Amino acid sequence: MYKIMLVDDEAEVREGIRKRIAWHDHGYECVGDCENGMDALEAAELFKPDVVLTDINMPFMDGLELTRQLSERLPWTKVVILTGYDDFDYAQQAVKLRVNDFILKPITAEELIGVLDSIKRELDEEKDRRENLVRLERQLRESLPVLKERFLERMVGTSIGLGEMEQRMAYFGLNLPGPDYVVLAADADHFGGAAPDADRELLRFAFHNIVQEIAARETASAVFRSREEKAVCILSGSLGERLFDRAQALAEEIRRSVETYLRFTVTVGIGLPVAGLTDIRRSYRSAVAALDYRVLLGTNRVISITDLEGRRNLSAETTGDWEKRLVVGVKTGSREETERAVASIVSQMKQAAPSIEQVYIRIQKLIVSLLNALEESGGGGHPFGDAANPITEVYRFKTLDEIEAWLKELCGDSIRMLAEKRSDMARNLMAKAEAYIRDNFADPSLSLKTVCEIVHMSNSYFSAMFKARTGKTFVEYLTGQRVEKAKELLAATDLKSYEIAAEVGYADPHYFSVLFKKATGDTPTEYRQRAAAEREKAP
Structure with missing residues (x-):
């Protein structure tokens, strides 16, 4: 009424x-x-x-x-x-x-x-009209979490103009001011046992909830659950303010918390750091690509794409599972995996009994993906020879058995090329690290983290590579540089021991003396006296 x-x-x-x-x-x-x-x-x-x-x-x-x-x-x-x-x-x-x-x-x-x-x-x-408006407003409020997730997924997966992106971010209350961004992608390895579907869905929800709670401690972050059931986190900040270190710490906490509280394991992939909102897609694709390395490295770990392939745009997007297995095997250097993938590809084609023309087309698509993988991974060139056309080479073969042998040989050559390129890259980075330590050993604040930032590597990966190259840990190498310089100053100058300690990067003279004696067997005073005596004996 x-x-x-x-x-x-x-x-x-x-x-x-x-x-x-x-x-x-x-x-x-x-x-x-x-x-x-x-x-x-x-x-x-x-x-x-x-x-x-x-x-x-x-x-x-x-x-x-x-x-x-x-x-x-x-x-x-x-x-x-x-x-x-x-x-x-x-x-x-x-x-x-x-x-x-x-x-x-x-x-x-x-x-x-x-x-x-x-x-x-x-x-x-x-x-x-009023009732419809109220109903629509209520439905919108109820749908906001889903709409927000779909927007974030669209933001990292498709091309969106900067203006629209900023407008939608403001609407959903997303705080991602930049200027730099890193994307993390976490994926469940397994749920343990034969858990019913309902229990698995509950575990997925709990897993996503843990990621949200941990990421919420970061004031500039956003989390969403992708359609592939991955928990994706976007971190915003500045590389100069250790954004990449924050991403690694966050990823490790996610991995450890899921294992502790949910009793199953996850692997977290860390993508490339990028500058600007419109480049977030590249970081996301490389984070998902990092997850593919579970095939080689195992589960329940944090995998940073920069540790494996440098700061390059990596992508494991392929046209099918068979192609993806092959590309990942080549990129990770697993000859066994590539040969198994090639055998699977050929077996599937044999079962389908296609015409030779269909075989050529399918193999040509595979070759294009392989070439893209080589380019993305920094391999340069291709294993077909300078005179060969990679796309038409397949026409040389008339049977699937011939093509299978050829593909396995190509994958092996591709793996070798990538290994040589990465070895050169690793040598160059380690040489750069050694030169930096030699030039800056007198800086008391010089640390492992400082050098890792210079070469863009994580602490653990750098430490393993550095020990393999030099035979010493970072601390052992730095101490050796400082002790050698101290010996030179003790033998050639009248500087006091505490002055020499400061010259070579030690603020505490007593600590310097302890390290010097441990390295040489003499105290600084004893070393100076022996050096002076040896000079007097010299003709």
């Missing part, structure tokens, strides 16, 4: 209208009647009527002034002017005040009912 009020200074008019209209039959409830505009305004604020039927010419406050006041205080209330004055000026003012209808006295019950029915239809439509 809609509420209606009557306003007229003639009591018989008000009474006549009240008695002549069957209000409930037409969807109304008459909540009151007033003899002037001032009383009507007070009653309207109390009853909040949907419709006010008012005369114009009344004492204290006329109908037009009442209409103006109602439009300010109760803007949703409909007003119908009922007057005996056939005055065009009144009609003009009523239109300006957005009066719903303007009718002249005397009016029959049928005419008034027609007006009220028309207003009721209008009120019904407005009510429906």
Whole structure:
């Protein structure tokens, strides 16, 4: 029922209208009647009527002034002017005040009912619109988490303009100010045992929830669950403020927490650090590519793509599982994996019994993927020979057995080329690290982390590579450089022991003496005395 009020200074008019209209039959409830505009305004604020039927010419406050006041205080209330004055000026003012209808006295019950029915239809439509809007707003609020996840997935997976990206991020309340970004992709290795599907879904939810809780400690981050059930985290910050170190620490905490609290393992891939929102796709693709290295490195670990392939744009996107296994095997240097993938590819084709033309097309697609993998991994060139066209080479073969042997040989050559390239890269980076240590050993703040940042490697990976090259740990190598310089200064200068300690990077002279004696068997004083004695004996 809609509420209606009557306003007229003639009591018989008000009474006549009240008695002549069957209000409930037409969807109304008459909540009151007033003899002037001032009383009507007070009653309207109390009853909040949907419709006010008012005369114009009344004492204290006329109908037009009442209409103006109602439009300010109760803007949703409909007003119908009922007057005996056939005055065009009144009609003009009523239109300006957005009066719903303007009718002249005397009016029959049928005419008034027609007006009220028309207003009721209008009120019904407005009510429906309001209810639809409320329902849509509620549905939107309920759908926001899913919409937010789909936007984040679209942001890392497709090309979105910077303007749209920033607008949607503001709408979803995402705080990713940049200027640099790193994407982490975490994926369950296995759930243990033969867990029912319902339990697995619960475990996936718990896994995603752990990632969200851990990432929430980072003020500039966003997490979503991809359609492939991976938990993806975008970290924002500055590489100068150790963004990559934060990503590694976050990934390790995720791995450890899932294993501790959920009793299954996950592997976390860390993508390339990138600059700018529009380049996040590259970091995401390389994070997913890092996960592929589980094939070689095993599960329950953090895998950084920069440890494996340098700061390059890596992608394991392929046209099928058979192709993906082969490309990953080549990129990870697993000859056994590539040969198994080639055998699987050929076996599938044999079972399908395609024509030789279909075989050529399928193998050519595979060769293109292999060439892309070599380029992305920094291999350069191709293993086909300078004179050969990689795409047409397949036409030399007439049987699948010949093609299988050729593909295995190509994969082996590709692995060798990549190994040589990566070995050169590793040698160059280790040489760069050694040169940096030699040039900066006198800096007391020189640390393993500092050198790792120079060569863009994680601490653990650098330590393993450095020990393999030099036969020493970072600390042993740094100490050796400092001790050699100290021996030189002790033998050739009159500097005090504490002065030499400061010259070679030790703020604590006592600590310097202990290290020196451990390395040479002599204290600094003993070494200086022996060096002086040897000079005196020299001819």
